Amino acid sequence: MRVYKARILSFEDPSSPKEYRYMAVDDDGRIAALSNERPPVGGELVDYSGHLILPGFIDTHIHLPQLHERAMISDSLLEWLEKYIFPAEEKFADPEFAREVSREFFSGLLRNGTTTAVVFSSSHREATEIAFEEAMKSGIRAVIGQVLMDMNGPEGLLTTPERAVEDIKAVALRWHGFDGRLFYAVTPRFAVSCTMELMRAAAEVAKEMGLYIQTHLSEQIGExxxxxxxxxxxxxYTNVYLKAGLLGESTIVAHAIHLSDRERKILAETGTRVAHCPSSNFFxxxxxxxxxxQESAGLTVSLGSDVGAGPFLSMLEVLRDAYYANVMNPFKAFHLLTMGGARALGMEDWIGSLEVGKEADFVVIDPEPLAGPEDELEVLLSRLMILGDERNVSATYVRGRKLCEG
Ligand SMILES: [Zn+2]
Structure with a gap:
């Protein structure tokens, strides 16, 4: 048992955060108690006085092979993909390179306070297996999938429906559900690079094996x-995915910007989740x-960095852009980042907030010099939302284990 002392905040309720001084975490990494007085349990005291403890950040849309492709400016999504992204992703045919970037990617996420990430790998089975191996070693929680394309891309990134199903089965059998921490997402890139046959085959195998699905939807008008x-x-556009059988409660679509009411209704009726990626959308x-x-249509919305179209690994920087895109108070922003992410994944019973019985995924934040740790809560969180970044992360814990120190 360990007892953490800090200003501890949790965002189950988007209008008023819960606040505690002590959090006890048992040896299995579960939260055993939360209180304002030191709980009457034994164990070592970990004193983070002067710091905040927040639920771990959940990034529900990010591309591992695009880590080094950030800030490549372009006139349009389709041009950006062809000019920079496809050539960059082709390099992941080299397993050594894939391993090196995977390591850098997961340690970068943890350094930024991200404890759960939903990840597009490249189009290569081996690079995807390597991504899982490196995620396992890093201790992070992740949902990962091999990108599927069978048209409108370079030869080296294209597959066939048969080969795609074979690849998914091989990797998902080994990794989906690993340690209750790693999961597989069937990952058709988007309708521009997938035939209906490929999307149908992907949807079918996802259903058969109980896997997540992730893709992109309605990002740009030209697309x-x-x-x-x-x-x-x-x-x-939404109807294409509906016909393919790709929509549902285990599906996360990124962006979903230019939607008609009818499309929103389809997404809501199927329970499809939307990953909002404001930094990428601005970039x-x-x-x-x-x-x-989206919310009045009944959609579950979470946040994604969408690196590399998004320039920031730090979800604090993504929060700033979320605020620029849609006015919201910081309680709501941190709610979207934590509970929103957990709900998108159907994991709200075990992560997403600091509650007794949940797994102890949390970030230790040093708010200085942006704010004092005892400032009024709305001011403190506003400063973090608008000005915060990697430098404010002092430590990141998943399931009660410290995985990095800032
Ligand atoms: Zn994306």
Whole structure:
């Protein structure tokens, strides 16, 4: 048992955070007690006075092979993909390179306070296995999938529906559910690079094996026009995925910016989750996702860095852009970052907040010099939301284990 002392905050309720002084974590990494007086349990005291403890950050959309492709400016998403991203992802055919970047990627996430990440790997089975191995070693929680494409890309990144299913089965059998910490996501890149046959095969194997699904939806107008040209019989972009069987409660679609009411209704009815990636949307000039419209349609919204279109690994920096995109108070922003992420993954019963019985995934934050640790809560969290970054992260814990120190 360990007892942590700090200003401990949890965001189950988007309008008023819960606050404690002590958190006891048992030897299995579960939260055993939260209180304002030292709980009557034995164990070592870990004194983080002057610091905050927040629930671990959850990044629900990020691309591992794009770590080194940040800040590559371009006129459009489709041009950016062809010019920078596809060539960068082709390099992941080299396992040594894949391992080196995977290591750097997961340690970078942990250094930034991200305890759970939902990750696009490259189009290579081996690089995806390496990503799982390095995620396992790092101690992070992750959902990872091999990117699937069978048209409109360079030869080295294309697969076939048969090969895709084979690859998914091989990797998911070994890793989906590993240590209750690693999971597999079937990952068709987006409708521009996938035939209906590939998307259907992907949806089927995901359903059969109980896997997550992740893809992109309605990021840019030019992309939507291309999808409508490729699938002329579909009434909308969202309808293409519906027809393929890709939508559902285990599916996360990134962006979902330019949606009609009818498309929002389809997403809500199928229980599909939306990963909002504001930093990426500003960087590529994709547009601004309307949070109110998504929430009033009943959609579950979480946050994603979308590195490399998003320039920041730090979810604190993504929070700033979320605020610029949609006015919100910091309680709501931290709620989206933590509980929103857990809900997107259906993991809200074991992560996403600091509550007794949940697994102890948390970030230790030094708020200085932006704010004093005892400042009024809304001011303190506003400063972190707008000005915070990697430098404010003092330590990151997953399941009660300290995985890095800032
Ligand atoms: Zn993306």
């Amino acid at each position: 939507i026009e291309e999808v409508m040209r490729l699938f002329p019989e579909a009434e909308s 590529l000039h994709s547009g601004v996702m309307d949070l109110k419209a």
